[in-house]
Amino acid sequence: MTNTSSPTSPALDAPAEAARGGEIAVTFVVAVAENGVIGRNGDLPWRLSSDLKMFRRLTMGKPIIMGRQTWDSLPKRPLDGRENIVVTRNELFEAEGAHVVLDPVNALRLARDYAQKSGVGEIAVIGGAAIYEALLPQAHRMYWTAVHGSPDGDTTFPKFDLAGWRIVSEDPISRGPNDQFAATLRVLERPAGAQD
Numbered sequence: 001m002t003n004t005s006s007p008t009s010p011a012l013d014a015p016a017e018a019a020r021g022g023e024i025a026v027t028f029v030v031a032v033a034e035n036g037v038i039g040r041n042g043d044l045p046w047r048l049s050s051d052l053k054m055f056r057r058l059t060m061g062k063p064i065i066m067g068r069q070t071w072d073s074l075p076k077r078p079l080d081g082r083e084n085i086v087v088t089r090n091e092l093f094e095a096e097g098a099h100v101v102l103d104p105v106n107a108l109r110l111a112r113d114y115a116q117k118s119g120v121g122e123i124a125v126i127g128g129a130a131i132y133e134a135l136l137p138q139a140h141r142m143y144w145t146a147v148h149g150s151p152d153g154d155t156t157f158p159k160f161d162l163a164g165w166r167i168v169s170e171d172p173i174s175r176g177p178n179d180q181f182a183a184t185l186r187v188l189e190r191p192a193g194a195q196d
């Protein structure tokens with residue numbers, strides 16, 4: 001892999017808690033195609049190696065919250081170096097190496113506890129669509145990879161109102177040999193207090 005594709009925007013490295021007076025930020029990490037698609041057949045609808053590296057960088061060390069289907073889709077479970085929290089309605093579900101919770105709000109509580117214990121300023125919500133939709137009212141920040149293509153898919157990012165959000169930074173992710181599409185990383189934020 002020759003492509004390092006690391007935007008150097010200060011927004012990516014700014015400690016989120018500083019901007020919100022010590023509150024732990026709920027951040028979404030998502031890649032969305034021009035047609036809104038984020039998934040196909042339980043998997044990602046593209047090959048984007050540079051974005052996977054960016055995903056690792058953005059989530060490392062942070063508690064991550066995901067739906068059970070996204071957990072099932074991971075090629076290697078749990079994701080290393082991060083507390084993995086999986087949301088399911090199935091009380092019998094077991095996920096080796098991860099915490100299983102029965103609703104998204106409990107996932108946030110648990111993630112906050114882990115973030116506090118380890119002194120990190122962000123919780124990363126990593127999808128899929130059902131979990132983004134459930135936690136959208138709580139989100140402070142989004143790391144939004146805009147994928148410059150319109151692949152077929154069966155899962156889309158939930159519709160949301162951009163009012164109240166502002167784009168803090170926008171950086172191209174340079175396209176490497178293992179990237180099917182070009183992409184741009186946008187950081188969006190809305191002020192503390194705008195959440196439910």
Ligand SMILES: NC(=O)c1ccc[n+]([C@@H]2O[C@H](COP(=O)([O-])OP(=O)(O)OC[C@H]3O[C@@H](n4cnc5c(N)ncnc54)[C@H](OP(=O)(O)O)[C@@H]3O)[C@@H](O)[C@H]2O)c1
Pocket residue numbers: 029030031032037038039040041042043044066067068069070071073087088089090093102103104126127128129130131132134155
């Ligand atoms: N492009 C991206 O950035 C990105 C990121 C993540 C995922 N994806 C893609 O998105 C697709 C998966 O998304 P998805 O929406 O189908 O699935 P998902 O959000 O990953 O998981 C859905 C599951 O979460 C559980 N769940 C959802 N809401 C719940 C609630 N309110 N309370 C308790 N449990 C709840 C249920 O699990 P049970 O059925 O076990 O009860 C449900 O079936 C895949 O194609 C994946 O590759 C894309």
